[in-house]
Amino acid sequence: MRTGEPLPAVGDVLAALATGLWHCDTAAGLVTVDAEAARLLGLPARQGTVTEAQVRARLHPGDWTEITGVVQLAAAEGTVAEVRLRVMDKRGRVVRVVRSRSLPSFDPERKAYELVGTLQEVTDPPPGTAAGSGGAVTGDWRRSREAFLLDAGRALAQARSTQEVLRVVANLAMPGFSPDGLAVFGVEGDRLTVIGHHGQRPGDENPFAQMSLETDYPAAEVVRTGRAVYLSSPEEYRARYPLTWPLAQRFGRSSWAFMPLTVAGRTMGAWMAGFAHPVAFTPDERSVLATVARMLAQALSQAGAAETQRELTDGLQRSMLPVLGPRIPGMGVAARYVPTGGGLQVGGDWYDVIALPQGRFALVIGDVQGHDVRAAGLMGQLRIALRAYASEGHRPDAVLARASRFFHDLADNPDDPGDLRFATCLYAEVDPATGTVETARAGHLDPVVRMADGTAMLRATAGGLPLGIDPDCDYPTTRLALEPGETLLLCTDGLVETGGHDLYTGWLRIRRILEGSDGDLEGLADTLVQAVLGPSSHHTTGPLPDRREDDIALVLLRRDPETGGAARRPVRRTMLTIAQAEPERIGTARRHLRDLLHDWPSEEQTDAAVLLLSETLTNVLVHTDADALLVAEVTGAPGERRIRVEVFDNGDDLPHKRRPGEMASSGRGLMLIELLADEWGVAPRGEGKSIWFEIYERGAGDSGDPDGPGAPGGGCAAA
Numbered sequence: 001m002r003t004g005e006p007l008p009a010v011g012d013v014l015a016a017l018a019t020g021l022w023h024c025d026t027a028a029g030l031v032t033v034d035a036e037a038a039r040l041l042g043l044p045a046r047q048g049t050v051t052e053a054q055v056r057a058r059l060h061p062g063d064w065t066e067i068t069g070v071v072q073l074a075a076a077e078g079t080v081a082e083v084r085l086r087v088m089d090k091r092g093r094v095v096r097v098v099r100s101r102s103l104p105s106f107d108p109e110r111k112a113y114e115l116v117g118t119l120q121e122v123t124d125p126p127p128g129t130a131a132g133s134g135g136a137v138t139g140d141w142r143r144s145r146e147a148f149l150l151d152a153g154r155a156l157a158q159a160r161s162t163q164e165v166l167r168v169v170a171n172l173a174m175p176g177f178s179p180d181g182l183a184v185f186g187v188e189g190d191r192l193t194v195i196g197h198h199g200q201r202p203g204d205e206n207p208f209a210q211m212s213l214e215t216d217y218p219a220a221e222v223v224r225t226g227r228a229v230y231l232s233s234p235e236e237y238r239a240r241y242p243l244t245w246p247l248a249q250r251f252g253r254s255s256w257a258f259m260p261l262t263v264a265g266r267t268m269g270a271w272m273a274g275f276a277h278p279v280a281f282t283p284d285e286r287s288v289l290a291t292v293a294r295m296l297a298q299a300l301s302q303a304g305a306a307e308t309q310r311e312l313t314d315g316l317q318r319s320m321l322p323v324l325g326p327r328i329p330g331m332g333v334a335a336r337y338v339p340t341g342g343g344l345q346v347g348g349d350w351y352d353v354i355a356l357p358q359g360r361f362a363l364v365i366g367d368v369q370g371h372d373v374r375a376a377g378l379m380g381q382l383r384i385a386l387r388a389y390a391s392e393g394h395r396p397d398a399v400l401a402r403a404s405r406f407f408h409d410l411a412d413n414p415d416d417p418g419d420l421r422f423a424t425c426l427y428a429e430v431d432p433a434t435g436t437v438e439t440a441r442a443g444h445l446d447p448v449v450r451m452a453d454g455t456a457m458l459r460a461t462a463g464g465l466p467l468g469i470d471p472d473c474d475y476p477t478t479r480l481a482l483e484p485g486e487t488l489l490l491c492t493d494g495l496v497e498t499g500g501h502d503l504y505t506g507w508l509r510i511r512r513i514l515e516g517s518d519g520d521l522e523g524l525a526d527t528l529v530q531a532v533l534g535p536s537s538h539h540t541t542g543p544l545p546d547r548r549e550d551d552i553a554l555v556l557l558r559r560d561p562e563t564g565g566a567a568r569r570p571v572r573r574t575m576l577t578i579a580q581a582e583p584e585r586i587g588t589a590r591r592h593l594r595d596l597l598h599d600w601p602s603e604e605q606t607d608a609a610v611l612l613l614s615e616t617l618t619n620v621l622v623h624t625d626a627d628a629l630l631v632a633e634v635t636g637a638p639g640e641r642r643i644r645v646e647v648f649d650n651g652d653d654l655p656h657k658r659r660p661g662e663m664a665s666s667g668r669g670l671m672l673i674e675l676l677a678d679e680w681g682v683a684p685r686g687e688g689k690s691i692w693f694e695i696y697e698r699g700a701g702d703s704g705d706p707d708g709p710g711a712p713g714g715g716c717a718a719a
Contacts, residue, residue, distance in 0.1 A: 014034075014036065014118070015036060017120070018036060018120065018121060019036065019118050019119065019120045020033060020034050020035075020036035020037025020038070020039070020040050020118065020119040020120070021033070021034045021036075021037055021116075021117075021118060021119075022034070022037045022100075022102075022116075022117055022118070022119060023114075023115070023116050023117075024052070024102075024113075024114070024115045025112065025114050026052075026112045026113045026114070027107075027110045027111075027112030029051055029052045029053075030049050030050070030051060030052070031049070031050055031051070031052060031054075031055050032047075032048070032049045033047065033048065033049075033050065034047045035047050036119070037119045038050075040087065040096065040098050040119045040120075040121055041055060041058050041059075041087060041098075041119070042058045042087050042088075042089065042095065043058070058087055058088060059085050059086065059087060059088065060085070060086040060088055060094070063083070063084070063085045063086055066083060066287075067083055067085075067100075069287055070082070070083045070283045070284070070287055071102075071104045071113055071115065072113075073283065073286055073287055073290055074103075074104050074283060075104040075105060075106045075113060076106075076227070077227065077228060077286070079283070080101055080102070080103055080283075081100075081101070081102050081103070081104050081115070081117075081283055082099065082100070082101045082282060082283045082284075083099075083100050083283060083284070084097055084098070084099055084100075084122065085097065085098050085099075085100055096121050097121070097122055097123070098119050098120060098121050098122065099119070099120050099121075099122045100117055100118070100119055101117050101118050102115040102116060102117025102118075103115070103116060103117065148172075148174060148288075149288070149291055149292070152168075152172055152292060152295060153295050155168045155172075156168055156169075156295050156296065156298070156299035157295075157299065159299055159303060160303065160306060161303050161306070161307055162195065162196070162300060162303045162304060162307060163196070164303070165296070165299045165300055165303050166184060166195070166196035166198065168299075169182060169184070169198070169271075169292075169296055170182055170198035170199075172292065174288060174292075179199070179257075179273035179274055179275050180199050180253070180274065180275065180276045181197075181198065181199030181200055181251065181253065181272075181273075181274035182197060182198045182199060182271070182272065182273055182274070183196075183197040183198075183200070183205065183208070183219075183271075183272040183274075184196050184197070184261070184269065184270075184271055184272075184296070184300070185208070185219045185223070185269045185270045185271070185272070186268065186269040187213070187223055187267075187268065187269055190212060190213050190214075191210050191211060191212055191213065192208065192209070192210070192211040192212075192213065192215075192217075192219060192220055192223065192270075193209060193210065194208055194209045195269065195300070199274070200251070204251075207247050208247070215243075215244065216241050216242075216243045216244055217241060217243075217244040217247075218231065218237075218240075218241060218244075218256065218258040218270075218272070219258050219270040219272060221258075222258045222259070222260050222267070222270040223260070223267055223269065223270055226260050226262060226267045227260065228257065228258060228259050228260060228286070228289075228290065228293075229256075229257075229258040230256075230257050230258075230281040230286065231255060231256040231257075231258075232255050232278060232279060232280060232281055233254065233255065233278060234249070234253075234254065237256060251274065252276075253274040253275060253276055254275055254276060254277055254278045254279075255274070255275040255277070255278055255279040255281070256272065256273070256274050256275070257272070257273045257275075257279075257281065257286075257289050258270055258271070258272050259271045259272075259273070259289055259290065259292075259293035260293065260297075261293060261296060261297035261300065262293075262294070262297055263297050263298060263301045268297060268300070268301065269297075269300070271292075271293050271296055273289065324353055328361060328432055329359070329432055330432045330433070330559065330560050331430070331432045331557060331558065331559060331560065332521050332556075332557070332558040332560065333353060333363075333521070333555065333556065333557055333558075334521035334522050334524070334525045334555075334556045335351050335353075335525070335553075335554065335555045335556070336525045336526075336528075336529055336552070336553070336554050337349065337350070337351065337551070337552070337553045338494075338529055338533065338551065338552040338553075339551050348366075348367055348368025348369060348370055348371075348375035348376065348378060348379040348423065348551075349366070349367045349368075349379075349492045349494065349551040349552065349553040350364075350365070350366055350367075350368075350379050350383055350553060351363075351364065351365045351366075351490070351553045351554070351555045352364040352365075352383055352386065352387065353555075354386075354387055354390045354391070356390065356391075356393075356429065357393065359431075359432060359433065360429060360430060360431050360432070361429075361430055361432070362390050362396075362399075362427060362428065362429050362430070363427075363428045363430060363488075363490060363555055363557060364383075364386055364390075364425065364426070364427050364428075365425070365426050365444070365490040365491065365492065365553055365554075365555055366379075366382070366423055366424055366425035366426070366442075366444065366467075366492075367423065367424050367425075367444070367492045367493065367494075367551075367553070368382065368421060368422075368423040369421050369422055369423065370421060371549070371550075371551070374421075375421070378407075378410060378411060378421060378423070379423075381410055382403065382406070382407055382410070382423060382425075382467070385402075385403055385406045385407075386399060386403050386425075386427070389402045389403060390427075395429070395438070395477065396427045396428070396429050396438050396439060396440035396475070396477050397440045397474070397475045397476060397477050399427055399440065400425065400427055400440045400441075400442050400464070400467070400475040401473070401474065401475055403425065403442075403467055404442065404464075404465075404467040404468060404469075404470070404471055404473055404475075405471040405472075407422075407423055407467040407468040408467075408468045408469075408470075408471040409471075410468075411423075411468045421468060422443075422466040422467060422468040422469050423442070423466060423467040423468055424442060424443040424444040424445075424466045424467070424492075424493075425441075425442045425443075425444055425466075425467055426439060426440075426441045426442070426444040426445070426447065426461075426490055427439065427440050427441075427442075428447070428488075428490065430482075430557065432559075434481075435481055435482035435483065435484070435486075435559050436479060436480070436481055436482075437479070437480040437481070437482055437488065438477050438478070438479050438480075439461050439477065439478050439479075439480065440462075440463070440464075440475040440476070440477050440478075441461050441462065441463030441464070441475065441478075442463065442464055442465065442466050442467045442473075442475060443463065443464070443465055443466030443467075444463070444466075444492075445491065445492070445493060445496065445503075446458050446459055446460055446461055447459050447461065447480070447488055447489060447490050448488070448489040448491075448510065448511075448514065449480070449482070449486055449487070449488055449489075450486065450487040450488075450489065450514045450515070450517075451483070451485075451486050451571075451572050451573075452483060452484065452485030452486055452561060452571075453572060454514075454515045454516075454517075455515065455572050455595070455596070455598065455599075456510075456511045456514035456515050456595075457574060457592065457595045457596065458507065458592075458595070459478075459480055459574070460478075460576060460585070460588045460592070461478035461480075462476035462477065462478045462577075463475065463476070464476070478577075480575070481573075481575070482557070482559040483559065483571060483573065484559055484560065484561045484562040485558075485559065485560075485561035485562070486558070486559055487514075487521070487524075487556055487557065487558040487559075488556070488557040488558075489510075489514070489554065489555075489556055490554065490555045490557075491510075491528075491552070491553065491554040491555075492550075492551065492552060492553045492554070493550065494532075494550035494551050494552040494553070495510065495528060495529075495532055495552045495553075495554055496510065497542075497544075497550065498532045498533070498537075498547070498548050498550055498552065499532060499537050499538075499540070499541050499542060499546055499547075499548060500541040500542035500543065500544045500545055500546040500547065501541070501542030501543075501544065502542060502543065502544060505542045505543060506542065509531065509532075509540065509542075510528065510531075513527055513528055513531050521556050521558055524556060525554065525556055528554060529552065529554075532552065533548065533552075571633055571634070571635050572596055572633060572634040572635075573631070573632070573633040573634075574592045574593075574595075574596055574630075574631075574632050574633075575629070575630065575631050575632075576588065576589050576592055576629075576630045577627055577628070577629050577630075578617055578620075578621070578627060578628045578629075578630065579627045580621060580625065580626070580627055583621055586614060586617050586618065586621075589613060589617060589630050590610050590613060590614060592630075592632070593609060593610055593613050593632055593645070594606065594610060596632055596633075596634055596643070597609065597634070597643060600641075600643070600697070601697065601698060602697070602698050605695050605697075605698070608676040608677075608695065609643055609645065609695050611672065611676070612645065612672060612673055612676055612677060612693055613630070613632075613645055613647075615669040615672055615673065616645070616647040616669070616673075616691050616693075617630065617647060618669075619669050619691075620647060620649045620651070623651070624649050624650070624651035625651070626649040626650035626651050626688065627649070627650075628647055628648070628649050629647070629648040629649070630645070630646075630647055631645075631646045631647075631648070632644070632645045632646075636697070638697075639697060640697060641696075641697040642678075642694050642695065642696045642697065643694065643695050644692060644693075644694045645692060645693055645694075646690050646691070646692035647690060647691055647692070648685065648688060648689070648690045649688050649689065649690075650687055650688035651688055651689065652688070652689070673691075673693050676695075677693035677694060677695055678694055678695050678696045679693065679694045680692060680693035680694070681693075
């Protein structure tokens, strides 16, 4: 073309470049195309007006959906909308790929978009071409983007705290243009705050924290206007924001996107994504960033609300728990309460330490059914009632009986008759001077005693129904004796059953911890909680589904060990009462004895001791009308120990050996004791009697022990 000649007509130029023109009005639902645009869309090659439905029928369904999002984004930002479209034939095959570029505008009165643009055929790039490199956003990249957004949405929806949300965002791998630095800004009053960041060193956020919203900074502008800011190059950043460019320059990045975090029409902050490589921020890339920003805003809003709720409910729960008072002479106490995520993270687990007259005190632990505000409210009222009954001087059985009547009326919900609540509870009155512990139990777990030598045992205690079920229920008491150096554990079922455990496997887990501890109360309390909720607990789950939705409360009470010249070797001891009406407790007694002998080297001797215990207890229940009291203890140094088992009853008739016939079904008890025990005897006790036997650890009888076999009071003499 020679200088001075007129320019060719626009239509001729576009025809020469195989580029078509089109115009769309969404209010009318009509699209006007020229001949080239009609040909590219697979329509008759002539100028005319067709409906949106006719154009939509010629395009891939996924592309039409994409057009809507790109047009809305471009209209909001005042930019060009560009999208790649797959044109289909009647058999659903792709015949060509065209690029559409248009300038959309939105009419708020008509609530419609109007677009004028071009169509041009392009070559679909090979799979995997990155958007950041200037390639088309089609093919495999489009599918990767859709998969990325689905995964990102799922991960953000599952985040439960602000830190988890930030961790998810930091690990997002956006297809083709992943940022190497992120920052999330919030708003406090008229200032920006930095909620979190990734890709920068600690402290790098200081210049941006507490920045005024009027500052010439992209994030501040985003919060003021609610519109995204894209900066494709350092030159563009420096030209638009010269005052704050020196703050961003030192990070050495090439492109930035500042996205508004909007929830319910309110901009709550901004998200900065910084890129080490240049990014053109095509409409497709902007669409991905905008979608992630919307999901991020929702996730942060939900996490913030959940954290506020957790803080309030945790504060409510802890305000109802006692602060352990001054040290109790001769005793040490440690306690823990841990909400573990069930319901509102507030529930009915509690513990208490109540001062009583004459230097005594009471330990209380319990669990009101439920994980909601009502459970917490009922717990608070029940705790106050228990304190009042205890302060009046009632014995443990009377305290629980009164509490049950109180809770039965308290838990009645007239607004919801089906919402019946009950509470388990264990009340223990302790005398520090003697180590005596009197317990009453309402459907709660039995206490555990860790002996001075590290042996841990469940102590079976009498009990009644949970509080609130039967207002007239009785709660019998059980007396325990804490020896110097022994530790008493009271806990709720969350400590035992959390992590997929049942009562048995959970008890085994707790026993391993107790027997492996060094006796430090505070350290032991932390170890128990960590074993249930710490990282290692996920690798030691029980046989049931792994659920961690129950609160945990525990109290540890230790009697100080003896020191100086009065110190003596620790003794393992267990006591148990077996009533005439409870013959099934003989099985509990056998289990107690096996626990007492858990490290006894001879399995045969252990079996013999358990067999003789069954014989002596059964004899009391069969041949007398009295209850049986079992006392079993292990004494001596390892290798020279002895187990002494003594069974008391109130009967006056002394047992005697018999010679049963071959077909007799009884009469062999004393014969077995004489054969299997190293020493045994029967002793009158004023009212009643006791029968006892001793078994020595292998080799102990040869040690020269004056109390060994053959000592006065042995089996033959006593018989």
